[in-house]
Amino acid sequence: MTAANRETVNRLSNYRKVLIKLKSLGFQKVFSDNLADALGVSAAQVRKDFSLFGLTGNKKGGYQVCYLIDKLNEILGKHEEQRIIIVGCGKLGNALMGHNRFVREGIKVVAGFDTDPAIIDPEARVPIHDLSTLPEFVAGEHVRIAIMTVPEGAANHVYEILLESDIRGILNFTPVQLKGNEHCVVHNVNLALEIENLFYFTK
C-alpha cells in the first residue's frame, strides 16, 4: 500500500468525481491547475498526489482524463460494486440504507443487522437479519465493510462481534470512540462535532 493518509485518499475520490464530470462534458485532457481549482487545493498538491500513486502526465499536455479515471478506479477499488452492511437499523441506520449518495457512488448496502424482532425482516428490499447471523453472512457474502449505527450501550458488544468476523473496516456513528486494530480500520464519525465546529466558525 502507498503511504497515503486519509486526507490524500479523500482528495483522490474528489479528483475522480471532477474527472467523471469533465469526461461527460467531452474533455479529453486536464491540467493540474484545473483540478486544483475545482478542489480548492494547490496545483502542486495535485501533482504531488498523482506522483505518489504513479499517475503520469506531461507539463505541456496535461493529464489524459480517461487514463486518470481508470487509474483512480483501480486505486480506489471503484471498478467493482462496493458492498457494505449496516449494523443497527434504527432511524439513522435505516436512513443510510436508502442513502441515494451511496447508490450513486456504486456503494451497495447488501444487508442490515439488528436484534429487535420488530425490525428484523429478511424479505425486505434490503434484508434485515438477526445480529447473531452476522459472522456467517459476512463470510459467505465476502463483505468487508460495516457501518455501526447501534445505540451507545450496544457499541462495545457489537464491535467485538465485528472484530471476530471478517469485517475489516468500520464506519462508527456511535458515541463510543473505537480505535481499531491491525486487522480492522475504524473511522469514527461525529456529526455533533461538525455542528460544534460550525458554531465556532460563525461566532
Place this chain on the structure above:
Amino acid sequence: MTAANRETVNRLSNYRKVLIKLKSLGFQKVFSDNLADALGVSAAQVRKDFSLFGLTGNKKGGYQVCYLIDKLNEILGKHEEQRIIIVGCGKLGNALMGHNRFVREGIKVVAGFDTDPAIIDPEARVPIHDLSTLPEFVAGEHVRIAIMTVPEGAANHVYEILLESDIRGILNFTPVQLKGNEHCVVHNVNLALEIENLFYFTK
C-alpha cells in the same frame, strides 16, 4: 477570532469531552501527555493548541481540569444550548432530528423545514414548518446554523434561501458541493467518501 482551522477546533471539542469525563472521575489536574494519549496526538500538539487559545498551565503541575472545561466551553460556545434547524425532513433529516448525540452535546434541533404537505407538522415534538416560513423563523428565533438534507435537485434553491436568511453556517449532506461565502460557512459532509476511504485502507 483566533486563526484556528477546522482540525484544531475539532481537537478542542475532543479535549473538552475527555476533560468532562476526567472531571466526573474526580480528577482536578491533567497533563498534556494524558490528553495527548486520549486523542492520539502528541503532547506538543496539545500544548500548541492550548497556547493558541491562551489556555495556561504549568509544566510541573499540569492544567486545572475545571479551568480548561470553563475556557473550552467559552471558546466553543458550549455555555449555552446550541440551536439548529434541519432543512429537508426525509429519512436522513428525520433521523438527525432525533439524533441522541446532538442532545447529549447540548445541540437542540428547534425545527425542521420541508415543502411536502404530508411531512409538514407544526404540532410535532420538533415542529416541521413550510420552507417558505424559514427566513422569518430564523430571524425570530435567532437560529444561525442549519443542516441541509434536501434532495440533490432542491439543493441550490434551498441554499439560496439560506444565504438570504440569517443562517451563518450550514452542514450540507446533499451531493451538491457548496462553497460558502463571507457571510456563511459551509461544511460539506460526504458519507460515501468515508466508505470509499475505508475500502482503500482495507484493500
